[in-house]
Amino acid sequence: MEKFDVIIIGAGPAGLKCAETLGNSSLRVLLLEKNAEIGPKVCAGGLTGKDLAFLNLPDELIEFRYNQIKLHVNGLSTTIKTGNDFAFTIDRRELGQWQLQKLKQFSNIEVRTNARVSEILNDAVVVDEQPIGYSFLVGADGSNSFVKRFLGFPPRNRGIGIQYIIPTERYRDFEFFFRPKYFAAWYAWIFPHRRYVSIGCGAFRDVIAPADLKRNFQRWLSDRHIDVSNGRYESFPMDSGYEGIRFGNIYLAGDAAGLLSSFTGEGIYQALVSGEEVAKMILNPDFEPVKIPEVLETKQKHDRLIQMMIDAGNARSLIFSVGVLLFKIPRFAKKAIEAFS
Structure with missing residues (x-):
């Protein structure tokens, strides 16, 4: 039986960062990706300043930079602005390919695409009916994590995101739309990219059923006179x-570990941090994570915030409206930017 020291399932930001951190070590590492190409993923493609600082991305990969975002609550709107860029957009295919290129310098790392894991055993995974042994297994396989299910934790998948990818240059502002009538405690977004725009929304399934969320989204699109006839629904x-x-x-990283924010839906930074620190734990059993606890602290704050907004019921519109008015005051706007980025 073929054997590796570390097998990583999933070549998203978490899996790629984990593999990179294990590069040049004495461990044989196998990175498995079920898709034919590494990078493309259903995602709005928004990044924060934390993502950018952690990745040290080359400028050419960043599609748009923003030092301001527009917030809309029912009939109220405001612009939160600062002197520095704090919101960015990137194409996920380009991000994945850039991370992949960094692995090619490491002789101890092997990457396989079209490699769907059909079974997980205590010491091996099965790909194309062939077992491959491991000493360490990393589940970086997203919200529908096979590894998480193997561990006895069925992914809750409480949240759902839907979007249209529309080939247009019409939209160039980074925008959030809080419309409790349609999205309860969450929002719709407009994230511009070079060749297209992502327009979408998200919510918890147990608060808004997926069919209702899709119907509400269509109504919101109609209200905004947004034409999605040429768009790709995801x-x-x-x-x-x-x-x-x-x-x-066995380790979990990124969305597989449930680290994404229940409020913003952002998960790339969490994926990068956990991928790196999982690798460090494998390399050194005495390593104590530093950034993962910080991520969890922020996540807990977001979980409390979203639960508060869920419990607020009909008062959500008032709360969001007060927020928009407060964000017109510089010190509150600064706090909002810090929380976002």
């Missing part, structure tokens, strides 16, 4: 149910 699960990172010789 939907994606969002698992924010955190169960842990380390389970003996």
